[in-house]
Amino acid sequence: MEIISGSQIAQEIRQKVKERNEQEGISPCLAMILVGGQKEDLHYVGLKEKAAAATGGKSRLLHLPEDSSQQELMAKIAELNQDEQVDGILLQLPLPAALEEQTDEILAAICPDKDVDGFSLVNRGRMSGDNPGFISCAALACLEIIERFFPSLAGKKAVLVGDSFDLIIPLATIMIKRACQLSVLPSYEPGQASGADILVVEKGRAGIVQAEGLAPGVLIIDAGFYWGAGGVCGNVDRAALEGQGFEARLLPVPGGMGPILIAKLMENLAQAARQKRY
């Protein structure tokens, strides 16, 4: 089984972004808004800060109190929309419980040209048209891997498992537009992905994906994330697949989509800075 190194691919992407930023003389600035937040949110924000620095860019963290109101948050976003020093704006999700229902309305306030996460309603809407704007980095991370093995998606059999607005729905939309033979399932059960060329599993259970019911050669992208006794794991039972001598390619958890997602964010950020100049 071929294990795809997300860390190495992320490193390649960051290197390309860095070189192009240098060539073009741009140092893109990412503004991140964190409302309240747990230790792990600060961890993710820290990874994005590092990635911005590693690609020749800058970042700012606006850490707002847990009990911020929607108005305060919208005012902060409006300020960043106007700020010419800021190329990209990112709102760390999920928001605190009191604001969670307003998430879409708050995301809608981010200027689409600075919406490097691709979460604003306008960019989500553009997905289904002929001129997509910024696309969610989770979907871009999957596409980055998929296109390395399948330069054309037409006629390929893809199975997506999940229902998220930031991964499954945008990826499904892209695949529909590229004439895939697409299946989308709510939760992974063995045997549901027989004959798939591409399998992306967001919803399942820790280790539920094994060789059973999969065709040899399948590209498996693990988009699950669980804390277990042995640390972080995903939906795929990597040890079982390797033990069974199953021929497949796997983007595993950990060390798979996570790093690539952040590298794709840096591509979007550089793109935002570039568009602003012209």
Add this chain to the structure above:
Amino acid sequence: MEIISGSQIAQEIRQKVKERNEQEGISPCLAMILVGGQKEDLHYVGLKEKAAAATGGKSRLLHLPEDSSQQELMAKIAELNQDEQVDGILLQLPLPAALEEQTDEILAAICPDKDVDGFSLVNRGRMSGDNPGFISCAALACLEIIERFFPSLAGKKAVLVGDSFDLIIPLATIMIKRACQLSVLPSYEPGQASGADILVVEKGRAGIVQAEGLAPGVLIIDAGFYWGAGGVCGNVDRAALEGQGFEARLLPVPGGMGPILIAKLMENLAQAARQKRY
């Protein structure tokens, strides 16, 4: 085989909209913009005019010259956005060739609260979130039929064939969010929809859908439209299905989705008028 009468269902929907409009004392006003256009565009616009009148509403047609510029069109939309007499705004598509590439940007100018077609980027983006706004009437027409036979979509096997932004992508998004077992195919070939509970065929060929490869009891929605020697027809070979004694339910072409789509537009229009009042 059970043939579902789109005309009769449309009549039921219009009747309900009319009664509710009367009860609430509203007479919603639909503004339709037609740029250039063929005889058939005027036909569709005429059907919408009639439906507005039949549900106690009003309509206005703004017929702009074929060579209108994007600026002129955007200015007209801005005027209608401001006009308090107007509840819903509809831009008849497709636009003339010179404007076609700008379709998404022009649609984006329609105020989402008046966008009764659900085509603006914001409403298309809202689809994937928890608070959908106006949804495309073609998708709503399909859902109207589907929900009559399947009150819950969870676990149902649905096959959609096509890739349109106004039918297949929004319907797929709704089905993903309702935990369907969904397949989306680029073009219908017999045998690809085996075991489907629900089959919606937008892309195929005149008469390509016959009993072959379909499970008895399937609900088939024909979303194709072809001019043939014998008049209008769809993707489904209704005569063959009936001749084969195949047990299924069919929303046929003609007399199927078309009338329901326009009735759903009247529901959206009434909703826009109601939201404006509160």
